Amino acid sequence: MGEKKYTVQDAGPRIEQFLNTVIRLAGFKLNYAVAAGETPHPDFENPDLLVRFSGPDVELLLANKAELLLALEQLTMEAIGMAPEEHSRLCFDANDHRVLRIEELRMSALAAAERVKKTHVPFHFSPMNSRERRILHLALRDQTEVRSESVGEGPIRQVVVVPSDMQTLPEPIRPPRPRPEGPPGRGPGGRGPGAPFRRDRRGGPPGRGRDRDRRRG
Template sequence: MQDLKTAAQQTQDFLKMLTTTGGMKLRFRITAGAGAADPDGLEDRLIYVELSGPDADLLTARDGEVLRALEHVCAKILRLEPDEHDRISFDANGFKAARNRVLLDTAKEGIEAVKTSGRPYSFDPMSSRERRMLHLALKGAEGMRTESSGEGPSRFVVLYPENWRNRESDERANKIRERFRRR
């Protein structure tokens, strides 16, 4: 990311345009630098935007779809590479902070399920950004590893015991090898 002061100014300009020309009734507060750090450690943010006001509920409707869209547009304005999109984070009325807490709780549930069963645990499908955050939340799970599976909007995270091998595919592979050995 370029100079933080410039990036924060560009973010402010974008939000001013949204509230004046776009007519959205929103207040915003931009925090840049160390003060923008995510207390949960799920995002590597350098700029944090808190939105409130009469139209804030519009941003959080449909599971925060408009909030994510504004965040994405701002990341494009700042010319951030896709792997840098978590450098800027928008929240409205604490919506995203609450979602982060849900992700952390979900991660704990998954860890407990894998510990108890010794089998992989599949999480619900989620956006690429939330999958990345879930991977980060699960990173410290001792004796476990994560992978994403599925495609498009159906993509989800799977938490595996560290040395898990898919027994069914191993059995299938062994049967195929055995057939070729007989020939």
């Protein structure tokens, strides 16, 4: 990535101002420190700045594959005016999540490459942000029998691993849309889900047999 563009002295106060506001309004019990970037995997990630979180609510940040941590990172980048191509210069971390995630992505990329070599069938990764897509691409840069490409746009942009000689890239896989839910505890026709259609002793719908008896009497 070359020369460092963001420093603790320059960007640190702006990051702190934004994070202090978010943490206070959300009521999180979190501490953090802004420091110069460092990583044990400089080939995959070499940020200018690293923000490390600690405190009782760290597990909230790391739940659901660190969804909240990544969202907070993205919002901070936008708040301090970082261009999309500069997003790799700022990294948020907690409990060494980034180190573990990089290794997970690297191993997943190599496993996908072996699978494509054997089957000659493209392998799609789930949609992910640009930083994690970059890690997958870097993990496969020395492969000769397969290659990685990014397909799709916006929130469905994803990495696909294909045989090196494949000319036409496959379409991105779109996540399934959530099924609409009706009122809780009710199925079609106003009955509860799976409720049996009750019959009386004569085999018809409830009440019909008794009505016939009344008419005959």
